[in-house]
Amino acid sequence: MSISLNNVNTLVVKVGTTLLSGPNGFDGRIVEELVKEIVSLKRERGMRILIVSSGALGCGMAALQMKKRPKVLPLKQAVAAVGQSRLMHFYEVLFETHGDGLKAAQILLSGADLDNRASYLNIRNTLQTLFDLKNVIPIVNENDPVATDELKFGDNDTLAAKLAGKIDADLVILLSDIDGLYTKNPSLHPDATLVKRVDLVTPEIEALAGDSVATTSTGGMRTKLTAAKIANSMGVPMVIANGGHSNILHAILNGKAECTIFGAANIGMSHRKRWIAYGRAARGEICVDDGACNAILRQGKSLLPAGITSVTGEFEMGAAVRIVDAHGAAIAAGLTNYSSEDIARIKGLKTAAIQATLGHKDFDEVIHRDNLVILENGRE
Numbered sequence: 001m002s003i004s005l006n007n008v009n010t011l012v013v014k015v016g017t018t019l020l021s022g023p024n025g026f027d028g029r030i031v032e033e034l035v036k037e038i039v040s041l042k043r044e045r046g047m048r049i050l051i052v053s054s055g056a057l058g059c060g061m062a063a064l065q066m067k068k069r070p071k072v073l074p075l076k077q078a079v080a081a082v083g084q085s086r087l088m089h090f091y092e093v094l095f096e097t098h099g100d101g102l103k104a105a106q107i108l109l110s111g112a113d114l115d116n117r118a119s120y121l122n123i124r125n126t127l128q129t130l131f132d133l134k135n136v137i138p139i140v141n142e143n144d145p146v147a148t149d150e151l152k153f154g155d156n157d158t159l160a161a162k163l164a165g166k167i168d169a170d171l172v173i174l175l176s177d178i179d180g181l182y183t184k185n186p187s188l189h190p191d192a193t194l195v196k197r198v199d200l201v202t203p204e205i206e207a208l209a210g211d212s213v214a215t216t217s218t219g220g221m222r223t224k225l226t227a228a229k230i231a232n233s234m235g236v237p238m239v240i241a242n243g244g245h246s247n248i249l250h251a252i253l254n255g256k257a258e259c260t261i262f263g264a265a266n267i268g269m270s271h272r273k274r275w276i277a278y279g280r281a282a283r284g285e286i287c288v289d290d291g292a293c294n295a296i297l298r299q300g301k302s303l304l305p306a307g308i309t310s311v312t313g314e315f316e317m318g319a320a321v322r323i324v325d326a327h328g329a330a331i332a333a334g335l336t337n338y339s340s341e342d343i344a345r346i347k348g349l350k351t352a353a354i355q356a357t358l359g360h361k362d363f364d365e366v367i368h369r370d371n372l373v374i375l376e377n378g379r380e
Contacts, residue, residue: 284313
């Protein structure tokens with residue numbers, strides 16, 4: 001897949017924690033070079049660019065002279081609160097110095113902001129308005145000081161992918177301290193080779209990934225592959241590249257960088273289905289049999305109670321849930337018409353038995369096709 005400056009007008013760039021952390025703590029030299037590149041792309045090409053920046057926790061650790069990542073949630077949040085203002089001040093100074101009039105705009109998000117459809121749409125409107133101002137670079141980070149799920153969105157890789165789909169980006173670039181996905185861990189295996197193109201993130205591709213061991217990092221290659229699946233399912237290609245290389249953004253856009261490119265699915269989701277699949281936090285899982293899998297994946301059917309074998313989690317009507325097969329693999333996401341308690345009572349039954357079992361039947365379907373998104377192979 002060839003990517004050029006000519007067909008990338010809206011770009012999401014995620015700056016990883018490892019790029020902000022040197023041997024003596026916070027080190028912003030690499031980010032300064034990236035800001036210069038972003039300014040160049042903005043001024044020369046008029047590109048709409050959004051930065052998703054990690055580093056609040058790392059900045060806080062440096063300010064407080066902490067050597068080890070805090071493990072207790074309240075302490076994590078406190079350290080991130082200290083670091084967040086320092087991180088944004090750093091970006092503000094860089095844009096004032098090199099931006100030729102460009103301004104930085106801070107946006108802090110939590111998973112709850114995407115859980116509600118109204119706030120989900122409002123975020124999109126705010127970002128679009130910032131782009132329309134022409135002289136603003138939005139800088140987004142998870143609102144770590146108030147996050148409740150262990151400071152994870154899941155992570156900023158996932159956040160970047162979701163935002164890329166939200167703003168109809170042409171490309172999302174995840175910058176880390178590695179050139180991309182390798183056949184083996186290159187730090188342990190000198191014979192590891194770079195995987196330059198991934199058309200589909202399969203279980204075999206996922207098996208190549210290892211977890212991050214960085215002190216200040218919450219992500220790793222596994223989270224980046226998850227991000228690739230999300231971005232690709234929404235029709236957005238993604239690149240993993242080494243942000244430490246000079247002029248890396250230009251090299252990527254000109255097809256000259258050593259990196260891994262993840263191709264997008266041929267058909268992207270509608271914005272409503274993007275919200276169903278990735279905007280809302282899943283409150284539980286519904287396990288289905290092979291017949292239901294086939295009906296959902298191959299025949300375009302709704303989920304009926306007869307195909308359900310089990311339900312996990314506690315949720316009410318209208319909750320977002322994952323649909324998994326007999327092996328536990330997620331095949332779809334959807335908004336349920338029944339609570340987990342009711343589903344547990346009607347699982348395996350014919351639709352005609354719902355009334356007698358529950359004393360009411362509000363819907364024939366547990367999840368209607370209009371509220372269901374296929375996740376298999378990252379396509380709807």
